[in-house]
Amino acid sequence: MTSHTTNAPGRHMTAEIAEQPVLFDNLVRRAAEIAAIAEQINRRKPRFVLLAARGSSDHAALYAKYLIEVLLQLPAGLVSASTTTLYGAQPDLTDVLLITVSQSGGSPDLVEVTESARRRGALTVAVTNTSDSPLNQVAELSVDVGAGKELAVAATKTYSTTLLALYLLVDAIRGGKAESALEIGSLAQSTLDGSEVAVAEAVQRYRFVERILATGRGYSYASAAEAALKLAETSYLAARAYSGADLLHGPVAAVDGETAVLAVTSAGKGGEAMREVLEVVRGRGADVCAVGSASADVAAALRIDVPVCAEELSPVLEILPLQRLALGLALARGGDPDSPRGLLKVTKTR
Template identity: 70%
Template sequence: MKEGRTGERMTAEINEQPEVLAALVETRAEIATVARSIAERSPRFALLVARGSSDHAALYAKYLIEILLGLPAGLASPSTTTLYDAHPDLRDVLVVTVSQSGSSPDLLEATVSAKAGGALTLAVTNTPSSPLHDVAEFSVQIRAGQELAVAATKTYSATLLALYLLVDAARGGSGEHVRDIGELARQALVESSEGVERAVERYRFADRLITTARGYSFATALEAALKLTETSYLTTRAYSGADLLHGPVAAVDTDTAVLAVTSEGRGGGAMWDVLDAVSGRGADVLTVGSAAASMPASLCIPLPETTEEIAPILEVLPVQRLALGLALARGFDPDRPRGLHKVTRTR
């Protein structure tokens, strides 16, 4: 196959997201059928199994499940099964395995073990022919299409939307808050482009960066740190806004860049004091989100306002563009990050 221009694949797949998200909403009825079947089994706990970007999507789902469904939820440690051969009693537990490829050996083994332990198993994947799809009792397809760039972009946002549609349907929702998500995503990409360009110029020579957020948006902060690290090799750490003030803030100074995800709602509102503190220590703060313009910051990238629980679907779009732009500005090809492959096989 003829090699494309540097960053061509990641660019194209970022730009596909409005159409991918709009098309996924059209499958809401199919996802709702799965949600009703799961709700009829009345699980008492949800356990989410994932790695990498999918683990950040799983954290988002944890917030959705606990807040919107009132059901306890936790993030699993696959190695308890794969390395330590633990077999916990998972009766009355919903185990949701999130995997774009559906073929990572550790996630597959953890799902098989959970099913043997009595769990109700659900696979959320972009690959309907995957082993994970065959193993789980139920499955939800994110339908993002083939993703060629190593860094996950459209598969990540589509996973978030699929998880939201599932949880929303489980609580009896109609999906009304994401009915126009495709148009909102298009708007977010267009309106954030100039802000992203300014941020690329501002941070292209940064040595270290902190990402931070609270609530639903913490998943975006984690995903931002991963994207910046894997594409532009910028040393990036993610912290909850609350945890940042519990110790790491001591290392913040005038050489520190902070990317804060701040959307309208309780999570974003809780970030004002955090950013006031880091700004007071001389940090250079970039805010991204629907509440970005109201926060103490050197630069902001505002986004369309939505209900708080779906904000992460839009927040990640300019973050992906920032990672792409910084990689190119620093002389790297984000389509071919060193040492990485599209499917990571761990155990």
């Protein structure tokens, strides 16, 4: 995709995208370690799950919300950190599981939310890539996603390994043995190898576009949100993400022949639900690029195929070509996705 020359733009992001299949294999080999955390969670018998996160990690938390509600049949919600940090809310969190997702584990608001929730009775679990972070110090339990140091500002390997770690955790809570994830490393390598030509075509097709809309349903909604963020932060595009259902409730009115649409659609109920959405979008003249294992089954001008896996694991694979697309577009537009303007690797908010 691009040169590994010492000072080549995007060299870190390129290398970190390529690392992911090996990192997935390493993480699956640690499934027993994650299952031990799940066992402690099961002992507490949580009745509700809250998820706290920011940025890319917020999209991983959105993915976890679907996992928890569908696979565990537990209600789950995303925390608004400011209710604690700015407004001082102190709800009773007895029998609540709080999972805080942060690749750095260093954002003060997430640390404060976790510390406060633990005082108020919640079982707190940190999912991070930094085992000695402040977040790990205040959480009762922790899961290390094991991505290693990430040099590019745009999160790639830390995002995908967080998805896989969350899947392994939820799967273990429901009594699974990571069976569906055993081949995820080889499937990831097949995804990267098999999508390279189509991604390059998409880069050429969209290099001059100024407006991109990403959409997906079910588990894949998180992938659409993450794709939009990656495009915004690396290529400075006006990129927005909507669930396929929400798209038809109003935003579709803004879709026209000048709109590029990234449709994340993988085999399963979420992908099936996207068919009608994309028929409407195509009918409004939008240029649709379908990404995922069900890309051949929907109306699209361009397709980026992804191998079939269990639907609940599809975001781990479908995000890979979307990361490559963000990388390629940033380079084609003259940018360096390793260090986008105005961004730092760790963003500290309150």
